[in-house]
Amino acid sequence: MLVYVIRRLMQSVAVLAVMSALVFVGVFAIGNPVDILINPNADQEDIARAIKGLGLDRPLWEQYLVFLKQAALGDLGKSFAFNVPAIHLVLERMPATLELATAAMLIAIVLGIPLGLWAGLKPHSIAGRTIMTGSILGFSLPTFWVGLLLIMIFAVYLGWLPPSGRGPTTELLGVPVSFLSWDGIAHLILPATNLALFKLSLIIRLTRAGTREALLQDYVKFARAKGLSNARVVGVHVLKNILIPIVTVIGLEFGSVIAFAIVTETIFAWPGMGKLIIDSINVLDRPVIVAYLLIIVTLFVLLNLAVDIVYSVLDPRVRLADATG
Amino acid sequence: MARFSAASPAGRVAADFAQSRLAVFGLALLAALLLAALFAPVLSPQNPYDLAQLDILDSRLPPGAHATDGKLTYWLGTDDQGRDMLSAILYGLRISLSVGVSATLCALALGLTLGLVAAFCGGWIESLIMRIADIQLSFPAILIALILLAVLGQGIEKIIIALVAVQWAYYARTVRSTALVERSKEYIEAATCLALPAARIVFRHLAPNCLPPLIVVATVQVAAAITLEATLSFLGLGLPITEPSLGLLISNGFTYLLSGKYWISFFPGVALLLMIVSINLVGDQLRDVLNPRLQR
Numbered sequence: 001m002l003v004y005v006i007r008r009l010m011q012s013v014a015v016l017a018v019m020s021a022l023v024f025v026g027v028f029a030i031g032n033p034v035d036i037l038i039n040p041n042a043d044q045e046d047i048a049r050a051i052k053g054l055g056l057d058r059p060l061w062e063q064y065l066v067f068l069k070q071a072a073l074g075d076l077g078k079s080f081a082f083n084v085p086a087i088h089l090v091l092e093r094m095p096a097t098l099e100l101a102t103a104a105m106l107i108a109i110v111l112g113i114p115l116g117l118w119a120g121l122k123p124h125s126i127a128g129r130t131i132m133t134g135s136i137l138g139f140s141l142p143t144f145w146v147g148l149l150l151i152m153i154f155a156v157y158l159g160w161l162p163p164s165g166r167g168p169t170t171e172l173l174g175v176p177v178s179f180l181s182w183d184g185i186a187h188l189i190l191p192a193t194n195l196a197l198f199k200l201s202l203i204i205r206l207t208r209a210g211t212r213e214a215l216l217q218d219y220v221k222f223a224r225a226k227g228l229s230n231a232r233v234v235g236v237h238v239l240k241n242i243l244i245p246i247v248t249v250i251g252l253e254f255g256s257v258i259a260f261a262i263v264t265e266t267i268f269a270w271p272g273m274g275k276l277i278i279d280s281i282n283v284l285d286r287p288v289i290v291a292y293l294l295i296i297v298t299l300f301v302l303l304n305l306a307v308d309i310v311y312s313v314l315d316p317r318v319r320l321a322d323a324t325g
Numbered sequence: 326m327a328r329f330s331a332a333s334p335a336g337r338v339a340a341d342f343a344q345s346r347l348a349v350f351g352l353a354l355l356a357a358l359l360l361a362a363l364f365a366p367v368l369s370p371q372n373p374y375d376l377a378q379l380d381i382l383d384s385r386l387p388p389g390a391h392a393t394d395g396k397l398t399y400w401l402g403t404d405d406q407g408r409d410m411l412s413a414i415l416y417g418l419r420i421s422l423s424v425g426v427s428a429t430l431c432a433l434a435l436g437l438t439l440g441l442v443a444a445f446c447g448g449w450i451e452s453l454i455m456r457i458a459d460i461q462l463s464f465p466a467i468l469i470a471l472i473l474l475a476v477l478g479q480g481i482e483k484i485i486i487a488l489v490a491v492q493w494a495y496y497a498r499t500v501r502s503t504a505l506v507e508r509s510k511e512y513i514e515a516a517t518c519l520a521l522p523a524a525r526i527v528f529r530h531l532a533p534n535c536l537p538p539l540i541v542v543a544t545v546q547v548a549a550a551i552t553l554e555a556t557l558s559f560l561g562l563g564l565p566i567t568e569p570s571l572g573l574l575i576s577n578g579f580t581y582l583l584s585g586k587y588w589i590s591f592f593p594g595v596a597l598l599l600m601i602v603s604i605n606l607v608g609d610q611l612r613d614v615l616n617p618r619l620q621r
Contacts, residue, residue: 023472144575263559276560
């Protein structure tokens with residue numbers, strides 16, 4: 001077990017090292033930030049001073065070494081555009097993204113499990129078929145286009161909900177959140193729904209498949225034979241057994257929700273990390289790009305590590321296969 | 326069904342495929358879209374890139390409006406440059422499809438080769454290739470593409486590189502698992518006994534027998550590639566403005582959406598949706614038809 005965890009940890013560190021070098025070297029190949037960040041009317045002396053101030057005059061490897069040393073200290077340089085530490089900028093935007101992702105995941109779970117159960121219990125009914133067709137649409141519709149449709153319908157034509165932005169935030173334990181005020185919730189509904197649709201389809205399909213399988217099992221027949229009510233058979237016996245794979249998938253998919261938030265945040269101008277990275281790529285704000293990519297890669301490596309370790313605890317076959325292979 | 330019953334394997338596949346009306350509808354729709362993309366220069370009322378044909382006075386006209394010179398009807402409206410949306414969509418379809426298909430073909434070739442090599446060589450080569458694939462698949466596709474595009478910059482070849490990098494792992498995995506089963510079969514043993522060179526065994530004997538499951542993966546992946554390209558173009562990271570794919574057209578119209586001019590974004594989105602749905606319908610049915618476990 002310990003050997004497995006150590007091997008897995010070393011692999012994570014290797015992934016991080018490779019990613020950081022790739023990101024750093026790659027980002028420096030995009031273009032010259034001098035052209036973009038310095039006023040074109042500035043004279044030669046001003047330009048030279050600015051280049052020196054940003055550390056752009058030193059050779060690439062030296063910049064990388066400085067970067068590595070400072071990255072280890074949690075300092076990834078100052079944003080060219082905002083002139084504040086890049087890592088602060090990214091971390092400051094993180095709560096907004098996490099709130100959006102959590103809201104989306106909640107919507108997907110709260111709607112997905114009952115709908116999936118229904119479709120699984122009555123697969124040939126009209127409702128069951130409609131739910132399945134809907135889930136196919138949820139897979140096929142491009143997320144960003146659905147976002148536009150949501151804005152078009154609910155913000156432009158009906159005028160029920162605000163089209164963009166986060167609205168007012170309330171402090172909760174020092175973290176600004178939206179869900180404590182009505183206006184905040186109104187701003188949250190559209191982006192969270194947009195982000196939830198894909199996961200909703202996934203959870204519906206998983207729940208439906210699990211339900212259909214579980215209904216054929218002996219324990220369900222036995223529970224029915226005991227004369228238990230239908231609600232109890234479905235709500236306790238079936239649901240408990242199908243929840244295991246669903247919970248696993250939810251854990252795994254949370255990371256991908258954070259990644260897909262990039263698209264949703266851009267459409268709804270939601271001030272999270274995803275919108276920050278797109279804005280930063282557009283103005284070639286290299287420290288912020290690097291900081292974002294490193295933070296998100298670290299987040300994913302940790303998430304995958306946690307999921308793998310939990311798996312190996314639950315299922316010994318996983319670590320045995322890894323030790324021999 | 327009876328017509329094909331005694332026919333070749335291809336005939337059987339065709340007969341099985343035709344059993345689902347929805348899949349046939351998907352195939353017909355896909356064929357229509359492919360033809361529309363192929364003959365875009367003939368079908369479209371104007372050349373959307375020829376600035377001489379555009380009239381700025383016609384900008385942002387609603388669907389069904391007539392041009393100021395009275396020659397043209399803009400059935401799907403015009404964009405902010407006075408460009409006919411129908412023409413722009415037909416040309417955009419072309420770009421989206423060609424990017425999606427060429428990326429898929431490149432990824433298929435790369436994944437097929439690496440998967441076969443992994444299955445045939447085994448040992449550390451297999452561990453290395455499959456471990457890289459595993460690690461890569463643990464990150465969402467959009468994140469990998471974003472990292473690569475942030476690193477490489479913009480351009481049609483860069484987005485193809487990003488799409489290939491995202492997709493090869495799916496093919497490599499599928500091919501390896503099929504190839505491992507195929508490798509232990511008698512025809513490979515026979516070929517080995519004939520002392521044929523390894524490369525010949527792998528590519529002439531092993532590769533063709535690994536193709537059926539790969540075709541299914543590839544069909545679904547074309548749709549995924551097109552969606553991803555559209556998403557990246559929408560974010561401004563994909564294709565340059567000179568080669569407007571459907572994603573870029575949607576992105577262009579986004580600004581005008583809030584003022585109620587829905588058609589600039591809406592119709593390219595419908596075209597994108599039709600294409601993805603038709604490909605997925607065909608892919609779904611192909612999966613059932615080519616799955617040996619479901620064969621009647």
